[in-house]
Amino acid sequence: MSETTYDDLLARVRELVATTEGRVPVVGITGHGGAGKSTLAERLAADLGLEEDQVVATDAFYATTCGPDAGMWEQCDWPLLEAVVRGARTGSERLRYDYRWWGGETGTEDHPMPPVLVVEGIRLLNDRTDAWFDLAVWIEMDPDAAGARAKSRNLLQGDDRAELDLWDTKWIPEGHAYEQQERPRERADLVLRAEG
Incomplete structure (x- = not known):
């Protein structure tokens, strides 16, 4: 898959909205x-006239099994996320789902269904999700460089040393494993180089 630009991504999404x-x-x-997934999703949503809370992040779908010792595929509640995607694909008028954050906080999101559903998060392209997306985007950035950027961001957000150390012991190694196992660049319809 060759790399493309943000403007091409925006044009492709607008075409999808017009033709679906x-x-x-x-x-x-x-x-x-x-790598900049949330930043890209927020920019795309703003340019499409969506509300920020109409973007769905896998960070809202932590499984009850999540934590430092959970396996790479045990962090996300994939069936719950799939139900949200299925709702969009089957004509639901509401974007409604229960969320669970990393720290265990729970609640419910309930919003009008946007004209396009933007879902962002790590490990989103895999065997289970191949049929979920009309357009799949991979942000190209080495796991080590992305992890270093994430650690800097999380330090500014106030994460403690144990949380920051997870980048070296869990998140970055799992990023390498995910890329080798699932080949997300090859699964993607569009590849954008990470900014910054």
Whole structure:
């Protein structure tokens, strides 16, 4: 897959919105932790006139099994995320889901269904999710560089030493493993080089 630009991504999404009938198109944005997924999703949402809370992040779907010792595929509640995507693909008028954050906080999001559903998060392109997305985007950035950027960000957000150390012991190694196992660049429809 050759690399493209943000303007091309925006044009492709607008075309999807204009040509998809009877349901909401779904765009998946993935990359390693710290690669800029949330930033790209927020920019895309703003340019499409979506509300910030109409972007769905896998960070809202931590499984009850998540934690430092959980396996790479045990962090996300994949069935719950799939139900949200299925709702968009089957014509639901509401974007409604229960969330669970890393720290265990829970709640419910309930918003009008946007004209396009943007989903962003790590490990989003895999065997389970191949049929979920009308357009899949991979943000190209080495896991080590992305992890270093994420650690700097999280330090500014107030993460403690144990949380920051997880980047070296868990998140970055899992990023390498994910890229080798799932080949997300090859699964993606579009590849954008990370900014910064």
